[in-house]
């Protein structure tokens with residue numbers, strides 16, 4: 001099976017070209033592909049399929065040619081991925097499926113427009129996507145529990161669910177080896193991604209993120225937008241403005257228009273191409289695995 005690998009601000013993805021929609025990967029196969037020990041390793045898997053060949057996307061075929069079939073590293077579905085869609089568009093252009101410019105791409109959260117500038121325009125690999133406007137589904141009072149501490153959280157929907165908390169220091173989030181907990185327990189029936197946000201100055205945020213279905217990652221595009229949305233909401237700020245958002249993997253930019261529409265921009269780079277077998281079909285050859293009690 002051919003694949004490409006790349007990242008958006010060091011949020012890493014495996015791209016599986018499947019234009020005719022023939023790949024039907026199980027949850028376990030996706031987990032193994034995303035694992036560094038049994039596969040190529042990535043935060044998420046992007047199946048590159050034509051809308052006409054994907055039952056979930058066929059209704060969008062009149063607007064978009066390609067469907068981003070996104071899965072988290074644990075095999076779960078995520079409807080939208082801001083860094084993933086920017087890399088997906090970069091891949092389509094690099095692979096010759098599309099010309100540079102603005103591409104309409106279908107996702108489970110609807111069609112998004114992504115701009116891949118031509119190499120000649122000096123944008124140094126920046127790819128941008130119009131993310132739409134945030135929603136604040138509530139409930140009004142959510143508490144986030146992590147690292148033995150409790151914070152008030154804002155529920156922001158960017159096509160996927162986020163819990164945003166403001167911290168004095170990004171280290172306050174602790175190791176993030178276990179997923180944060182939200183109270184009340186039914187605030188996020190389908191789970192959530194958490195942003196721990198420190199305000200650095202006007203128009204400047206920094207954040208760490210714990211992604212639903214993945215763990216701590218080095219960047220999250222929907223998370224950067226959710227952080228900006230929560231920051232503006234608590235300041236009652238509705239003006240058009242540009243924000244820098246610093247993450248472990250680098251900097252993303254979020255531009256907010258007067259009507260609240262957000263555009264996310266940042267680097268998106270293809271780093272490798274290769275061929276990979278479907279993990280799970282290989283024999284276990286590690287002699288230690290035969291020892292009782294050793295995994």
Ligand SMILES: N[C@@H](CCC[C@H](N)C(=O)O)C(=O)O
Pocket residue numbers: 011044072077078079080081082083084160161193211212213214219220221222223
């Ligand atoms: N890394 C992504 C978000 C991916 C989806 C998320 N893990 C979820 O389950 O909703 C981004 O860049 O937005």
